[in-house]
Structure formats: structure tokens, C-alpha cells
Amino acid sequence: MRVAIAGAGAVGRSIARELIENGHEVLLIDKSPASIRPERVPDAEWLLADSCELSSLEEARLDKCDVVIAATGDDKANLVTSLLAKTEFGVPRTVGRVNHPNNEWLFTEAWGVDVNVSTPRIMSALVEEAVTVGDLVRLFTFRQGNANLVEMTLPADSPYVGKASGLIPLPENCALVSILRDSQVYVPTPEQPVESGDELLFVVPSEAEDELERLLAPSAHPERPERAERQDR
Numbered sequence: 029m030r031v032a033i034a035g036a037g038a039v040g041r042s043i044a045r046e047l048i049e050n051g052h053e054v055l056l057i058d059k060s061p062a063s064i065r066p067e068r069v070p071d072a073e074w075l076l077a078d079s080c081e082l083s084s085l086e087e088a089r090l091d092k093c094d095v096v097i098a099a100t101g102d103d104k105a106n107l108v109t110s111l112l113a114k115t116e117f118g119v120p121r122t123v124g125r126v127n128h129p130n131n132e133w134l135f136t137e138a139w140g141v142d143v144n145v146s147t148p149r150i151m152s153a154l155v156e157e158a159v160t161v162g163d164l165v166r167l168f169t170f171r172q173g174n175a176n177l178v179e180m181t182l183p184a185d186s187p188y189v190g191k192a193s194g195l196i197p198l199p200e201n202c203a204l205v206s207i208l209r210d211s212q213v214y215v216p217t218p219e220q221p222v223e224s225g226d227e228l229l230f231v232v233p234s235e236a237e238d239e240l241e242r243l244l245a246p247s248a249h250p251e252r253p254e255r256a257e258r259q260d261r
Contacts, residue, residue: 029052029094029095030052030053030054030055030092030093030094030095031047031052031053031054031055031093031094031095031096031097032054032055032057032088032093032095032096032097032113033054033055033056033057033096033097033099034057034058034079034096034097034098034099034100034105034106034109035057035058035079035098035099035100035101035105035106035125036056036057036058036060036063036064036065036074037058037063037099037100037101039099039101039125040058040097040099040100041056041068041069043097043099044056044072045069048069048071048072053073054069054071054072054073055072055073055075055088056069056072056073056074056075057075057077057079057084057088058075058076058077058100059076059078059079061076064076075087075088079098079100079105079108079109080105080108080109080112082112082116085109085112085113085116085117090112090113090116090117090119091117091118091119093113093117093119094119094120094121095119095120095121095122095123096109096110096113096119096122096123097122097123097125098110098113098122098123098124098125098141100125101127102127103126103127103128103131103134106124106125106126106127106135107124107134107135107139107140107141109124110122110124110135110139110140111139111140112140113140114140114142115140121142121143122140122141122142122143123141123142123144123145124139124141124143124144124145125144125145126144126145126146129146132144132146143170163180163241163245163248164178164179164180164237164240164241165178165179165180166178166237167179167229170231174233174234175201175231175232175233175234176231176232176233176237177205177229177230177231178229178230178231178232178237178240179227179228179229179230180227180228180230180240180241180244180245181225181226181227181228182222182224182225182226182227182228182244182245183224183244183245183247183248184224184225185245185247186222186224186245186246187246188222188244189222189223189224190221190223191221191222192218192219192220192221193216193217193218193219193220193221193222194217194218194219194220196222196243196244197243198230198240198243199232199233199236199239199240199243200236201232201233201236202230202231202232202233202236202240203230203231203232204216204228204229204230205229205230205231206228206229207222207226207227207228207229208227208228208229209223209226209227228244
């Protein structure tokens with residue numbers, strides 16, 4: 029896979045190293061001569077250019093890229109880079125780095141961003157994931173399909189503790205994708221039991237998150253009386 033990364037700072041270089049270690053071809057783009065340091069990531073291609081300029085992206089041959097990652101420290105530059113990559117070069121997948129939380133709402137398909145990555149949101153999600161039991165923690169949002177990757181640490185009083193995962197009546201279009209237990213990762217099968225303290229990872233539509241939370245931890249999330257009344261009608 030060929031990946032272009034706009035922004036050759038610490039973040040861009042770190043991403044490049046990971047991708048190269050995984051066997052991908054990486055091009056790092058930056059408009060600052062001081063940032064062009066090929067010795068930092070010797071296996072990457074380097075280009076001194078402004079990713080917000082169409083001519084620069086043509087020079088970078090973005091039409092040959094499978095993914096473009098806009099990872100500069102400037103949200104405006106990341107939005108423009110993503111939009112040009114998607115609309116002018118037809119790049120299949122774009123990832124935009126969100127530097128300021130107030131700008132996150134802009135990083136959508138309207139600006140050519142398939143996936144946005146917000147460092148503050150990731151950090152807060154990791155903190156919540158580490159300390160909460162019985163609450164869903166949203167880890168990641170998939171722009172296509174209106175679905176989220178969420179985590180729950182299963183509480184001891186869940187009605188499904190000790191039961192096979194296939195017996196859990198999950199909401200529609202919700203999937204259990206992994207069980208984390210005792211530093212081990214388990215790919216769930218219908219016969220795989222879930223235990224108290226398991227970290228369960230789900231892909232679930234946004235509108236089904238509350239239902240999933242009540243299902244797995246009903247004592248912590250009782251159904252609202254007004255909702256139950258509407259269902260009885």
C-alpha cells in the first residue's frame with residue numbers, strides 16, 4: 029500500500045515508521061526545509077512541498093496513493109489537504125489529524141475526511157476505558173456507516189456473566205469483535221463465555237449504544253420510565 033503523509037513532524041514521522049515496519053510504501057511531505065530530515069526515516073520518500081497546493085500534490089503523484097494522512101499541526105492545512113486528495117486525486121482513504129477539539133466538527137466527508145483522529149478525544153477515551161466498569165466508552169468513530177468502536181468492562185452483576193457470547197441478544201447491526209481478558213485477546217465464537225471484568229469491544233451504530241449499555245449493565249443503566257411507557261402503548 030502506498031501512503032502519503034502531509035506533515036513530517038514528530039507525529040508524521042512516527043506514523044511513517046510504523047507503516048514502513050508493516051511493509052507499506054510511505055511518502056513524507058512537508059513545506060518546511062527544517063522538517064526534511066531523511067535520516068530520521070531513511071526508508072521513506074521525502075518531498076519538500078506545500079500539501080495545500082495542487083501542483084505539489086501532482087508532484088507527489090497522489091493519484092497513485094491508497095491513503096493520504098493529513099498530520100500537520102495546522103487544522104486548516106489538514107482540511108485542505110484531505111479535500112484536494114479526495115476531490116482532485118480520488119484517493120480512496122483519507123485520515124485527518126484534529127489538533128484543536130473545537131474544529132473536530134469540520135473533519136467530515138464534506139471536507140474529504142474519511143477518518144478523523146483527535147488526540148484529546150483518544151486520551152480521554154483511554155482514561156475512561158481504564159477506570160470505568162459497566163459504561164460504554166467510545167474509542168473510535170467510523171465515518172462510513174455511522175458506527176462506533178466501543179468498549180465496556182463487564183460488571184460482576186451483568187446478567188450475561190458466565191454465559192456464551194452467542195446467547196447475548198445484541199441490538200441490530202451490533203457486533204462483538206473482541207474479548208480482552210488477563211492480557212489475552214480472544215476472538216469471540218458463539219460458545220465463548222464472557223466473564224466479569226472482561227473488556228468487550230463492539231462495533232455498534234450510534235443509535236444503539238444506549239440499548240447495548242442497558243443490556244449488559246441493567247443495574248447501572250435502568251430503562252427510563254417514559255421510554256418503557258411508550259413501548260407499552
